Amino acid sequence: MxxxxxxxxxxxxxxxxxxxxxxxxxxxxxxxxxxxxxxxxxxxxxxxxxxxxxxxxxxxxxxxxxxxxxxxxxxxxxxxxxxxxxxxxxxxxxxxxxxxxxxxxENEKKMPKIRLPSSFPIPPLQRLLANKLSKKLEILDKTTHTPQERALLDLCVDPEFEHLSSLFERFEPTKESSQNLNNNSIYNEVDPSNLLELLGQMFPVKIDALSSDKAYYKPLFKQKRN
Known part of the structure; x- marks a missing residue:
């Protein structure tokens, strides 16, 4: 092998x-x-x-x-x-x-802060159901007096990056700060370079074991024949 x-x-x-x-x-x-x-x-x-x-x-x-x-x-x-x-x-x-x-x-260069949104847009189907429910119960958002279109986003930090929790900076996306705010997707509001920067300039290596033998299929569970 x-x-x-x-x-x-x-x-x-x-x-x-x-x-x-x-x-x-x-x-x-x-x-x-x-x-x-x-x-x-x-x-x-x-x-x-x-x-x-x-x-x-x-x-x-x-x-x-x-x-x-x-x-x-x-x-x-x-x-x-x-x-x-x-x-x-x-x-x-x-x-x-x-x-x-x-x-x-004495090296003064430091790691930049990681900016992530504090809320995310509600999916279209959930927004539609929320609007119907708000009209029926007459429950509107207290701050905007409109049906809720965004929900709070809680971060789930991987234990590998737990020591960097103080460097995560939250911000509320606005139309001025995000051109794709109306695309109704959290992925359009996050700068991917912020997350890729955590991995650095080198990505982990992946090792696969390859064999020159013929390919074959081995079932995990064998059926018992009566």
């Missing part, structure tokens, strides 16, 4: 394990800076790094487990002190040399 790489090359496995780096430093690297190869590849203009405050390895056989406390700065945004555990078990970490620390810290 052969492996064929589809998409970008796997850039998430270039580097060393965190504990492989810290075990070779004095005081387990307290006060030093580490960065992630994945961060530097996706967002090379903004600085992302962790200043090590304390490190407690579990002294396992392969030296890949432990707990680390550090001041996390992600894309120029200081996020405070975080406790890291299994998130460090990837061979993609790089030690920042002391002569490069000043350049990394």
């Amino acid at each position: 052969s492996l064929r790489f589809i998409g970008q090359h796997d850039f998430t496995s270039k580097g060393k394990f965190v504990w492989e780096i810290l075990s070779q430093l004095r005081n387990m690297g307290e006060g030093r800076y580490i960065t992630n190869y994945c961060w530097n590849t996706k967002w090379p203009l903004e600085s992302s790094y962790i200043k090590i405050i304390a490190a407690r390895p579990k002294m396992d056989r392969w030296l890949q487990q432990g707990v680390l406390w550090g001041e996390w700065t992600f894309r120029g945004i200081p996020l405070g002190v975080y406790k890291f555990g299994n998130e460090l078990n990837r061979s993609q970490w790089i030690l920042v040399h002391k002569h490069e620390e000043k350049k990394l810290i």
Whole structure:
């Protein structure tokens, strides 16, 4: 069986394990800076790094487990002190040399805020039913005194981006700010570059296992014959 790489090359496995780096430093690297190869590849203009405050390895056989406390700065945004555990078990970490620390810290470029609408247009069928119900019950919107055409939009943030919740900025779309406001679609009111910017300049690689054998069909459930 052969492996064929589809998409970008796997850039998430270039580097060393965190504990492989810290075990070779004095005081387990307290006060030093580490960065992630994945961060530097996706967002090379903004600085992302962790200043090590304390490190407690579990002294396992392969030296890949432990707990680390550090001041996390992600894309120029200081996020405070975080406790890291299994998130460090990837061979993609790089030690920042002391002569490069000043350049990394003094980088003023920051991640822009992600602007998302605070409401979305109600689908046409739901709007039609709401208008009929409002006429029947004489219930109108208190602010506009017209049948409701938009509904509040609550964000469901993926745990991967939960640390960036403070950077999400909500706005109410208007005809002046959106040319496609009358298209009755939330997709026309959101700038796709804001969401794509979260993925950075490199997309994850997809690995498919391909075989040169003949194709065949294997049913998951076999029917019993009487």
